[in-house]
Amino acid sequence: DQQVKQNSPSLSVQEGRISILNCDYTNSMFDYFLWYKKYPAEGPTFLISISSIKDKNEDGRFTVFLNKSAKHLSLHIVPSQPGDSAVYFCAASPQGGSEKLVFGKGMKLTVNP
Amino acid sequence: DTGVSQDPRHKITKRGQNVTFRCDPISEHNRLYWYRQTLGQGPEFLTYFQNEAQLEKSRLLSDRFSAERPKGSFSTLEIQRTEQGDSAMYLCASSPTGTGGTAFFGQGTRLTVV
Numbered sequence: 001d002q003q004v005k006q007n008s009p010s011l012s013v014q015e016g017r018i019s020i021l022n023c024d025y026t027n028s029m030f031d032y033f034l035w036y037k038k039y040p041a042e043g044p045t046f047l048i049s050i051s052s053i054k055d056k057n058e059d060g061r062f063t064v065f066l067n068k069s070a071k072h073l074s075l076h077i078v079p080s081q082p083g084d085s086a087v088y089f090c091a092a093s094p095q096g097g098s099e100k101l102v103f104g105k106g107m108k109l110t111v112n113p
Numbered sequence: 114d115t116g117v118s119q120d121p122r123h124k125i126t127k128r129g130q131n132v133t134f135r136c137d138p139i140s141e142h143n144r145l146y147w148y149r150q151t152l153g154q155g156p157e158f159l160t161y162f163q164n165e166a167q168l169e170k171s172r173l174l175s176d177r178f179s180a181e182r183p184k185g186s187f188s189t190l191e192i193q194r195t196e197q198g199d200s201a202m203y204l205c206a207s208s209p210t211g212t213g214g215t216a217f218f219g220q221g222t223r224l225t226v227v
Contacts, residue, residue, distance in 0.1 A: 032215075043119075043221050044204070044218045046216070049213060049214070051213060089156070093213055093214025099213065099216075100158045100161055100214070101146075
């Protein structure tokens, strides 16, 4: 069963516009939610995270929103830049213990100049 | 320290052979994780170390897989009697304790079993 779901495999936006990446989860025990970015032939790179007790976290051009009642989170990138083109993974970490990550399947973002 | 380092980057092996991968985490990180990623999927958790103790293993980790982290520093992941289904990217990550899962990944070892 897929506990973290990224239902859209790809997104294409114009440079300067907003990119909105969505993620749904099923496990109420998740404590932290994270976004990772991955370029080809590289490992995932941490981008931004949010605790389950918050509903928004912002870091520069990146903002993550969490809607716990809907079990939904989204990543907003404003303004989008061509260098943002990559595969983005949504991940969640359960409370306590190992803090292992449960990943979605990823979404490929393409930002066109 | 420049981050998490994995060796080798690529490994091609014949079915039935044994392979071993190495991971050098960020030096001050006491947590080390192994994940596996196949095409079109996100990384999947395999196992986790807190210092030298292996505290959790996924059901994905069959008895052909073994991982060690002697002295709580580098870690090795060995796959015995490799099968074609073992072909994947093997990712290592490390983190300090209590960072809500914020882990730093290496570049991975791509295994191809022929």
